[in-house]
Amino acid sequence: MKEPVRVAVTGAAGQIGYALLFRIASGDMLGPDQPVILQLLEITPALGALEGVCMELNDCAFPLLAGIVPTDDPNVAFKDADYALLVGAMPRKAGMERKDLLEANGGIFGPQGKAINDHASRDVKVLVVGNPANTNALIAQMNAPDLDPKCFTAMVRLDHNRGMSQLAEKTGTHNTDVKNMIIWGNHSATQYPDLHHTTVKGQPALELVDMDWYDNTYIPEVQQRGAAIIKARGASSAASAASAAIDHMRSWALGTPEGEWVSMGIPSDGSYDIEPGVIYGYPCTCKDGKYEIVQGLEINDFSRAKMDATDKELREERSAVEKLFA
Ligand SMILES: NC(=O)C1=CN([C@@H]2O[C@H](COP(=O)(O)OP(=O)(O)OC[C@H]3O[C@@H](n4cnc5c(N)ncnc54)[C@H](O)[C@@H]3O)[C@@H](O)[C@H]2O)C=CC1
Ligand SMILES: O=C([O-])CC(=O)C(=O)O
Numbered sequence: 001m002k003e004p005v006r007v008a009v010t011g012a013a014g015q016i017g018y019a020l021l022f023r024i025a026s027g028d029m030l031g032p033d034q035p036v037i038l039q040l041l042e043i044t045p046a047l048g049a050l051e052g053v054c055m056e057l058n059d060c061a062f063p064l065l066a067g068i069v070p071t072d073d074p075n076v077a078f079k080d081a082d083y084a085l086l087v088g089a090m091p092r093k094a095g096m097e098r099k100d101l102l103e104a105n106g107g108i109f110g111p112q113g114k115a116i117n118d119h120a121s122r123d124v125k126v127l128v129v130g131n132p133a134n135t136n137a138l139i140a141q142m143n144a145p146d147l148d149p150k151c152f153t154a155m156v157r158l159d160h161n162r163g164m165s166q167l168a169e170k171t172g173t174h175n176t177d178v179k180n181m182i183i184w185g186n187h188s189a190t191q192y193p194d195l196h197h198t199t200v201k202g203q204p205a206l207e208l209v210d211m212d213w214y215d216n217t218y219i220p221e222v223q224q225r226g227a228a229i230i231k232a233r234g235a236s237s238a239a240s241a242a243s244a245a246i247d248h249m250r251s252w253a254l255g256t257p258e259g260e261w262v263s264m265g266i267p268s269d270g271s272y273d274i275e276p277g278v279i280y281g282y283p284c285t286c287k288d289g290k291y292e293i294v295q296g297l298e299i300n301d302f303s304r305a306k307m308d309a310t311d312k313e314l315r316e317e318r319s320a321v322e323k324l325f326a
Contacts, residue, residue: 004035004066008081008120010112011088012040012070013049015235016129019242020087025057025065029246030083030253037067041077041088074115081120083253085245086112086140089130091236094227098131098188099317109136110324113143113152122147125289127248128154129241133187134265134279135317141267141279142325150291153252154265156183156191156281158237158244163193163222167200170218171208177201183222183263183281184272184303185310186317191281192306193222197297219306256286261294272299272307278314 007024011017017040023029024036038057042050050070057068071077078084089105092098108130116124124147128137133154141152160183161175168175182194195214198205206214221228229237251262261283270276271293283294299307 002034004037005030005082006037006039006080006121008039008041008077008084010041010077010084010086011130012038013042013046013053014087015091015238016087016242016245018053019239020085020245021053021057022060023242023246025060025062027064029249031250032064035064035066037069038065039069039077039079039081040071041074042070042072043088044072047072074112075119078112078115078119078124081116081124083249084116084120084124084126085129085249086126086136087129087245089136092131092230094230098133098226099135099313101131102135102317102320105130105132105136106139106321106324109139110143110326113140114326116140117144117146120147123289124151125249125252126152127245128152128265129245131187132317134281134314135321137265137279138267138277138318139321139324145326149267152267152279153248153291154187154279154281155241155245155248156187156263156265157248157251158241159183159187159191159193159222159225159281160263161240161244161247162225163195163218166218166222167195167198167205167209170213171200171205173200178205179260180283181205181263182261182283184307185281186314187265187281188310188313189223190310190313191223192303192310193219194303194306196300196303197283251286252291253289254286255288256284261285264291266291266293269293271295272297274307274311275315278311278318280311280314
């Protein structure tokens with residue numbers, strides 16, 4: 001058996017937390033041979049509810065769960081953390097865009113970034129889920145000057161999974177037949193679900209569907225899926241978000257299959273002429289606990305315009321929160 005690793009999760013008593021913790025503790029995220037210590041952060045008024053969640057975690061008698069640390073102190077939650085899933089933040093309601101949450105949620109991520117900077121493992125893997133995820137990840141990263149910016153990522157994997165599933169449904173295949181889709185940019189309505197490099201059973205996806213469906217049905221439906229869930233469920237997606245967080249971390253920690261990539265929101269290094277520094281969804285391969293941007297993909301005018309629009313939105317969001325940078 002390996003030594004336990006420390007996994008910090010914020011918002012641990014929330015909707016996503018309830019769908020997430022049990023899967024981390026059962027080994028879905030880091031594998032069946034990796035014990036975990038869960039370090040769970042909540043705001044003080046939610047500590048009672050968190051205690052109930054901890055009781056249930058214990059009641060599962062998970063073989064891989066090596067300890068639980070519930071706390072309302074970020075310095076405790078992030079102490080020696082190898083992984084940090086920043087979920088704790090307000091969800092949006094019907095009629096809101098995710099960036100409308102910046103005012104309510106942005107302030108959470110500066111202090112948490114600083115606590116990660118001061119207390120976490122030097123190669124901690126941080127995933128920001130709380131919305132607006134990309135810009136919150138940027139706030140956390142800018143408050144962690146001692147850490148490599150590459151430690152900080154944002155979740156676009158839910159969009160990636162939605163895109164695979166909707167393409168599989170349209171083509172009468174299974175989502176495992178769909179390879180190499182891309183979510184470029186922001187986890188918002190400007191995200192660009194790109195099928196130009198995607199295959200279905202080895203065939204180019206765009207040879208199987210027409211451009212009118214792709215441009216006018218598929219892209220908006222993937223972009224608006226979060227809002228559709230809120231409308232149907234009366235609350236934002238939780239189990240699918242938790243599942244995507246598991247997928248993101250598992251790919252990062254355990255690697256992507258040869259020849260396949262996943263979408264991750266990561267600090268732009270200027271690749272594909274995107275503004276350096278913003279946290280932008282890119283196609284990534286992962287190996288040995290590190291991710292790399294897939295380089296050299298051909299970008300046509302259709303894609304360029306959509307990649308630039310979501311870049312522009314991220315630059316605007318960055319300008320709105322610069323006061324929160326350390
Ligand atoms: N990136 C993505 O794909 C997705 C992101 N989300 C976002 O995830 C976030 C959480 O969603 P839910 O779990 O449904 O919300 P929720 O309201 O059920 O849970 C949020 C939890 O965070 C806690 N919290 C608030 N401030 C905190 C802080 N400073 N430190 C620690 N905990 C704190 C709250 O007490 C609450 O228990 C929302 O911002 C939502 O919009 C949701 C779905 C997908
Ligand atoms: O739409 C929301 O507000 C929740 C979310 O991020 C998603 O489901 O993609």
